[in-house]
Amino acid sequence: MNAVRTQTGRAAPRAPRPGAALAALAAAQFTVMLATSIVNVALPQIRSGAGLSDGGTTWVVNAYGLAFGALLLAGGRLADLLGRRRVLIAGLALFAAASTAAGLAASSGVLITARAVQGLGAAAIAPASLALAMELFPSGPGRGRALGVWGAVSGAGGAAGVLLGGAVTQAWGWPWIFHSVALGSVPVLAAAVLLVPVGPGIWSAERPTGRSGGQSGGRSGGLSGRFDLLGTATVTLALTCLVWGLTTVRGAGWTDARVAGALGAAAVLLAAFAVIEARSPDALVPPRLLRAGRVAPGNLLMALLGSVWIALFFFLPLYQQQVLGSGPLATGAGQLPFAAANMLGAGLAPALSRRAGARAAVTAALLTEAAGLLWLSRLSADGSYAADVLGPSVLVGLGLGAAFVQITAFAVEGVRPQDAGLAGGLVNTTRQVGGAIGLAALTTLAGSVTARASHSVPAAEALTTGYRTAFAVSAAVLAATAVLALLLTRRAGAPSGTTTPTTEHLSHTG
Known part of the structure; x- marks a missing residue:
């Protein structure tokens, strides 16, 4: 890649290539959706191969969904504060490492933990990639086409997960559903590094300023201000209780004390979150x-x-x-x-x-x-x-x-x-x-x-x-x-x- 030199001697950033960058971002979204559904068909084989109980098997699915759902708001705000491209790349790297760990897991605890870490990576990838796509196509028909691609890969990723999960499980066994996700994440990570450029204009979210409420000079307006730690912790815990309670309902029923306690705690924490946000100058x-x-x-x-x-x-x-x-x-x-x-x-x-x-x-x-x-x-x-x-x-x-x-x-x-x-x-x-x-x-x-x-x-x-x-x-x-x-x-x-x-x-x- 030939870089144009500025008067200061530094290499000027590459001009964005919207089509190639959108392809990389869509591939990241596809990977997240794929991991959501790829285990569904293979659950019976995972249960017998990893020595899981029925409850433990459920948590192979729930651990990913719980971490993903509970941390999405935090992931989106961190992307705004720290730089969306940076958070996307870090999320993809964590996602690939966790997928590898899940495939190599020798115990049920390691497998479920690895799935939770996968969800953490996905919670960084999904909001950062969507925000970058919005920056790439700020307005007009181009954004409509970009969201058309987004919708296509989101639905296709879920369906492809079921297909790939069935094919890989039948051919090579359940660990390879995780290895295949890890292997697929590597080229997506490379594409994000190579095709999503950094520089002024729409990419200036990589350079947040230090003043509260300010905006960087570029088009995307990198967010400044402080991270709302109290609000983030409250809503993350609330969403954790909510999603945990709802996923536990399937096995325990609505009258179970754990379910009622989790849902009650979620309601209290969400109310507290509303109060915190109303009073915070840097609300999440x-x-x-x-x-x-x-x-x-x-x-x-x-x-x-x-x-x-x-x-x-x-x-x-x-x-x-x-x-x-x-x-x-x-x-x-x-x-x-x-x-x-x-x-x-x-x-x-x-x-x-x-x-x-x-x-x-x-x-x-x-x-x-x-x-x-x-x-x-x-x-x-x-x-x-x-x-x-x-x-x-x-x-x-x-x-x-x-x-x-x-x-x-x-x-x-x-x-x-x-x-x-x-x-x-x-x-x-x-x-x-x-x-x-x-x-x-x-x-x-x-x-x-x-x-x-x-x-x-x-x-x-x-x-x-x-x-x-x-x-x-x-x-x-x-x-x-x-x-x-x-x-x-x-x-x-x-x-x-x-x-x-x-x-x-x-x-x-x-």
């Missing part, structure tokens, strides 16, 4: 962030979408394996049509928004996904993949891809450049927490329906009855979300002095 979640553009309604819609999204990846593979009798590889391959439809929906989202308006587009996308889930609520215990899964999964994928892109656009609309990392952390947090709440509620509901049905019908039919109920309720949630999207996303304004992103330029406001 400043009120201006929630007042900007359509950030608040966007995050509410993302929480509702996440509650259904994560549950889908939980129930559909179970139906394929426990009812249809598919193996790990066939179950993973069955996710390919969904992944293709998801990528198509995400790619079409900007054009749909320009033609129909953002509100109409997101409403139509949510109703499309709801229709697919309603179709899944007609699953048969003696059905087949082609008859019962293929068609509705394509419909769900189309709707999910388009909805994710537009809701993400709402959630970052009008955000000040110096808050971009926090905005990325917030929208990822609401998706994770919404997913934890939705999955806990839907698994409890499906389990109770299955238990009642098992007294009068065969086991496969009882399981299918529970899955049908979960999908029917998910469809109703998305239909209600579509109505909320119409009611809550009317306002398109942004505060003075902010960068107004996607929806103002990406689409009509409806």
Whole structure:
């Protein structure tokens, strides 16, 4: 690489290459989503190979989700303060090391700890990479296309995790699902180092100033001020209690004392967090962030979408394996049509928004996904993949891809450049927490329906009855979300002095 010399003799920074940089950032997001779902199909093999109990097996999934969901806000704010590229690279390095440790784990404790550290790395990667993508495309149709790529890789990463997990487990055994993630993280890390440049302009978040409330001279406006340690500790502990309580519900039930204690502690800590933030001059979640553009309604819609999204990846593979009798590889391959439809929906989202308006587009996308889930609520215990899964999964994928892109656009609309990392952390947090709440509620509901049905019908039919109920309720949630999207996303304004992103330029406001 040839550098241009400035008058001071220093090498001038490379001119940003938006396409290459976006590819590196999207690959980082894909890696995070891949790790979220790659263990799902391999859990029976992990349980027997690592000598885990049923509860310990659950924590192979929960440890990652708990650390990821609880630390996203902190990761986003640290990215704003310390430099987004720097935090992204550190997160990728930690993620790769933890993935290697999980594959080499000789005990259940090491495996679960490594998964938690993976989640810590992911909590740095996800908000930093989204904030960098926002800097790369500050406004206009380019940002719409960038978010289309973002939506495509997010959905495809989840589906690819199921496919890769099944294929690798069947071919080489469960440790290689973690080794494959580690090996895949290395080129992503190299791409981030080489293709995401440092320099003035949109990359100046790498050089925060020292004055509170100030802004660096570059376009991205590196955040200054102090880190809100008390607020961060409070909300992280609150989210930890909340996510732990909700994930424990699946095994212990809502009346368990540990669950009630964790959820009660989460409520108290969240209330304390609200008080702390109202009084802090350097609040972790400043009120201006929630007042900007359509950030608040966007995050509410993302929480509702996440509650259904994560549950889908939980129930559909179970139906394929426990009812249809598919193996790990066939179950993973069955996710390919969904992944293709998801990528198509995400790619079409900007054009749909320009033609129909953002509100109409997101409403139509949510109703499309709801229709697919309603179709899944007609699953048969003696059905087949082609008859019962293929068609509705394509419909769900189309709707999910388009909805994710537009809701993400709402959630970052009008955000000040110096808050971009926090905005990325917030929208990822609401998706994770919404997913934890939705999955806990839907698994409890499906389990109770299955238990009642098992007294009068065969086991496969009882399981299918529970899955049908979960999908029917998910469809109703998305239909209600579509109505909320119409009611809550009317306002398109942004505060003075902010960068107004996607929806103002990406689409009509409806």
